[in-house]
Amino acid sequence: MAVLIIGAGLVGSQIARILVESGERPVLMDRAPQPGALGEIFDLSRATLIEGDVLQQLSLVQAIRDHDITEIIHMAGNAMFTVGAQRDPYAAIQLNIMGTANVLEAARVMGVRRVVVASSNVLNHHLEGGQGEGDLSREEAFPRPITIYSACKQAMESLGLNYARWFGVDFAAVRYGAVAGPWGGAGGGGPSNVFRSMLLAAHKGEEAVVPAHNLEWVYSKDAARGTVLALKAGALKRRVFNLTMGRLNGPDEISAALRSVFPGVRLRIDAPFDGTPALREHKFASNLGSAKDMLGFVPAYQMNHAVRDMAAWLKSRAA
Numbered sequence: 001m002a003v004l005i006i007g008a009g010l011v012g013s014q015i016a017r018i019l020v021e022s023g024e025r026p027v028l029m030d031r032a033p034q035p036g037a038l039g040e041i042f043d044l045s046r047a048t049l050i051e052g053d054v055l056q057q058l059s060l061v062q063a064i065r066d067h068d069i070t071e072i073i074h075m076a077g078n079a080m081f082t083v084g085a086q087r088d089p090y091a092a093i094q095l096n097i098m099g100t101a102n103v104l105e106a107a108r109v110m111g112v113r114r115v116v117v118a119s120s121n122v123l124n125h126h127l128e129g130g131q132g133e134g135d136l137s138r139e140e141a142f143p144r145p146i147t148i149y150s151a152c153k154q155a156m157e158s159l160g161l162n163y164a165r166w167f168g169v170d171f172a173a174v175r176y177g178a179v180a181g182p183w184g185g186a187g188g189g190g191p192s193n194v195f196r197s198m199l200l201a202a203h204k205g206e207e208a209v210v211p212a213h214n215l216e217w218v219y220s221k222d223a224a225r226g227t228v229l230a231l232k233a234g235a236l237k238r239r240v241f242n243l244t245m246g247r248l249n250g251p252d253e254i255s256a257a258l259r260s261v262f263p264g265v266r267l268r269i270d271a272p273f274d275g276t277p278a279l280r281e282h283k284f285a286s287n288l289g290s291a292k293d294m295l296g297f298v299p300a301y302q303m304n305h306a307v308r309d310m311a312a313w314l315k316s317r318a319a
Contacts, residue, residue, distance in 0.1 A: 002027050002067050003231070006054055006103065007075030008038055010183040010192055011118065011176070014224030015073055017042035027067045029059075031076075037185030040317065054099035060106040069110075071231055074103045074117045078149075081189035082122060085149035096152035097159070104163045104171070112169075116231045117160055119153045119173040121216055121244060124286045126150040157240060164239060172230045174223075175286070177244035180306055181220025182313040191215065199307065202258055203314045207266040210258070213281040214250040218243055219301035219309070229295040238294060242286040249303045257307040 003019055005012050008028040019026040020042050028038070029052040038044060048067065052059035054076045063069060076099055078084045078092040085092035100117060107115045128146050132138030145151040160171035178191030188196070194211055201208040226243035230236075251269045258265050291297040301309065 001070040002048075003071045003073060004029060004063055004067065004069040005073045005075060006030075006052075006060075007077065007118075008033055008049070009075065009185065009187045010179055010181060011220050011223045011227070012073070012075040013038050013041040013183065014181065014220050015075070015227055016047055018224055018228050020046045027063065027069065029054075029063055034185040037183060040184050041182065054102055055094065057102050057106065060102055061110065064106060064110045064112065070113045072103060072107055072112055072115045073227060073231060074100060074115060077118065077189075079187065080193075081120070082126075082147055082149040083190045085152065086147060089148045092148055092152060096149075097155050100156040100159055104159060104169055107169050108163060108167050114170040114172065114231060115160070116172045116174060116227055117156055118227070119157055119175045119240070120150070121175040121177050121242060121286050122147065122150040123153055123157070123175060124242070125216075125280070125282050161239060170236070171239055172233075172236055173240045174227050174230055175240065175242045175244075176223050177216035177218040177242075177286070179220055179223055180217055180310065181223075182310060183220070184317065191217070195310075198254075198258070199310050199314060202262045202265045203311060203318075205265075207268055208258060208262075210251045210254050210267055210269045212251055212269050212271045214248040215282050216244045216247075216285055217249055217303065217306070218245055218299070219306040221309070222297075222299045222301050225300070226291060226295065226297045229291075229297050233295050236294065238290050241291040241295060241297070242288055243291060243297065243299075244286050244288065245299050245302055245306075246288045247285045247302075248282055253303050254307075257304040260304060261308050261311045 003026045005028045008030040016026050027048045031053045078095045127143035129140050130143035132141040157173045163169040164171040180195035198208045
């Protein structure tokens, strides 16, 4: 019996590390595996790495059968997330929606115990409308997603919830904030790469560009831990969970965290050059009540801890 992690990147690598450290041997499936980057996060000899495409249903079924998979964590997402989906909407729709449908259907047919899918707290923030104020007789009863990526994530959650309701697939979705954390490979969303570029610049003694807006972040180690908690939890009374730092972090907090780790660092506060909607101003922090009550999740990394841990990783990597 094993856990299948689909998508072996920034968060998937940390999930594998947690499972390996707990004595499990996870199976990581990726369309283009990056063993070098993964090996910097956990001992590759204690996991199984396979190549596979979530859009190929037979790849999923074969992986489940060959490796006696009983649980799935679906992390695969389109390149650059929100920005990438705006640039190439059809590919993002295919990967996010049809990829998730393939995972859910394979889990249904093969009798997988639980499926946890990576969602995003863009569904807490990238919304407009709702003039109907919840009145189901009106066309605009509820707010709607305003980006292709957030529309995909809403569809993914809705598919999973219906597979749970009608077909008995034990489904959960975890909504990550903007993810930051150690990762030496390709991939990641706009905010993840902004954070990494900022830390790399500070580490090298160069000018670091700090995002100008208030955002909800989550450190990759916390995102991974919350995901594993969702995978291993008992019977779920709810199936969608926010996983963030539980607060907004603006340029002042991030700047203070950088200066505490890199005294004398040169900083510039600016909007991202591509105007990514992923870095749009957040006006509130997501409620972590369900994640705390049902999963026991409390974020261990606030921004100062995240910056310090990431800096330590960069230093060890350089050494």
